Amino acid sequence: MSSQDTDVLIVGGGQAGIAMSEHLSAQGVPHLVLERARIGERWRSERWDSLVANGPAWHDRFPGREFSSCGPEEFPDKESVADYLVEVAAASAAPVRTGVEVTRVSKNLGGPGFRAETSAGEFTARSVVAATGPFQTPLIPGVIPASDPVTQVHSSGYKNPDQLPPGGVLVVGAGSSGVQIADELRRAGREVTLAVGPHDRPPRAYRSRDFVWWLGVLGKWDASAPPQGAEHVTIAVSGARGGHTVDFRDLAANGITLVGRAGAYADGVLSFDADLADNIRGGDENYLALLREADAYVERNGLDLPEEPEAHVLGPLPAEARTPIRSLNLAEAGITSVVWATGFGVDYGWLDLPALDERGRPLHQRGVSPEPGVYFLGLPWLSRRGSSFLWGVWHDAKYLADHIVTQRGYRAYAPEATVPTGAGRLSR
Template sequence: MTHYTTIVVGGGQAGLSASYYLQQQDINHVVLEKHTLTHTWRSQRWDAFCLVTPNWQCALPGYPYTGNEPHGFMTKDQIIDYLDGFIAKVNAPTKEGVAVQRMTARPEGGYLLNTSKGDFTADHVIIASGGYHTPIIPRLAERLPTQITQIHSEQYRNPQALPEGAVLVVGSGQSGAQIAEDLHLAGRKVYLAVGDAPRCARLYRGKDVVDWLAQMGYYDIGVDTHPLREGVRDNTNHYVTGRDGGRDIDLRRFAHEGMQLFGRLESLEGTTLKFACDLGANLEAADAVYNRINASIDKYIAEHSIDAPIGTPYTPLWAPKEERSELELTASAITSVIWCIGFQPDFSWVDVPVFNGRSYPGHTRGVTARQGLYFLGLPWLHTWGSGRFSGVARDAQYVVQHLAATGLCRERQQAV
């Protein structure tokens, strides 16, 4: 049985960032990856995918973005090139194709990891496998007509890969809104079930909204000081796009152009889908967040006497005349359904009592109450950027520094 001082589970940007700092501390370690390094970016993104945050926020440790478009948005191929460069930069000790099946605490200290390629032990474990593991697909999907193609957002690639006919997209978060746009731009008939996801502007008063929020210190706010505290982890990401240089996603404009919008999908009766009558309320709530963010930028500009172009609140260009609660599948010629309602975390393999009643790991900045067990790469692990290229380096550095300090203290105690 092979023993390491530290085992990192997961070979995405979080796991590789951990390896970067572990190497700086000269800590013996290995990165175990179920598939291949940065697998998710290569296998779970559609062809037209691009970042929704500016390239300058790509700040992986020792490997910041250095291209010619800091305020642009990398496409899928460019992201993979960036990650390939990071992989080469870190040169992490890695075992690919190794799935961790169970992890338990050892009576003598440290952890035992049972994997698809044998057992390993470690004094410390950093779980960096992210928080998006199991695609969410509702049970009503089982009762849809068998001739309808059903996929999850992680399986979507392009409009041409779907059967001819209309497409129902369920969910209007970042993936749902962008996939609906991708289909709409390709001339497909799109039905969109709109949820409660908020939205934000791409550009406002002369700059990208992300630039303003960074200048305002928003991305430095920790979950411990955020007004919502840990509740912020339940927030849905704002929908916006970096496509074609970046722009707003306005579902009202799509509706004006022919996309069919409905409220939240509730049930299926025979071949008739039933929707909540909340489309108008959901659109208004998304617009309210949009205007509220812009208003906070207005306030900041005024307080700091910044010379910037005048801004105006968003004015809706379309509103539903009535709430439609039903959609008959045959009459609407829907041949495909894309489920864009997110993922659930799956840490069932971690047999260590560190989870709360919602199966979420209890931690402070990734440090759990169990000696030597850490988490990295979770959304809002500490800040907004924790699960992204912009903030994972800071989290990884903090976790590794804590690991190194506690490991040194333990060695000193054992020596005494």
């Protein structure tokens, strides 16, 4: 086996690829990890400067691998997360080759497995793990023409308030990224408008336990599929400034103008749906439902956790929710920039194999594709709600590593001897 030939080729050196490597190394499976830039690159260069993890360090990590840069109750910043992945890779002696871009993976015609074309030449492997994660292609709705004078940037390209030209900012999207960026911009003195769509809104903490603990003991991290109609609902939660519960009432009170989902655009005017009140109420119900389940869990298990009756009391809806803003002339409103916190799409254009549907999305069951030897890792809801999180991808990687080891056993099987025809028959 040459240096360009291996049992398993892992494409991507982020949290998914490093987790996969750790499990394969533990089971003695030869493999290589190819990463187009640096380990954990997206954490370093495709996130804003002040980003911190949305879960505390005691939870959002690989089992048995603690953060060296912060305490267990702290929220590690983006550089600390990238450094953590580098440390894990070094500790497990992960065979990572950085600066190698994979441009095509196809069947290895005339030989077993697959052939990968890369910037460092060709590689061959019996199995391929696509570990490029869910944040591959920034999605910017084609609403505002690029020719318009307003500056447009996706959340993956936003770095800090100074990056944007003077003037007001419209942030579209009210998940974790959108609310944190909007809050940061407002604290920097910007006039901010935030377009709010449907979302989940858990408490940061309740009865002295972080929400990640509650989702764990209540079995919600292990949900195998999102509720019907909620496949793309975002989560409004923040670890910024030590962690706090996101409440759109607070954002409005701090001077952020709230609007509903962004709609059509024409002649400099952007319209908004009249759904702001419904979206806030939906998030409130998600929040209150978790509090009720937590209270029931405490009572059922006789836990001595402090009560928080005030957490159940919500203030009135912001004025914009009661009288929604249906349109804005961006120039007249002083809005010079739009930050699209509208999520990501996947790009498997390099995977030239029958493992994708007609829209280019992975076909798989728990990461195992219908094309034998091809696997996907790091995607949301790959096997459960926690699949795309740092700790969740580790468990999915263990499942795929076990699957690969089982398939290697089948390939290695050979009968010790050929049994003659009719052997073992009883004579009369």
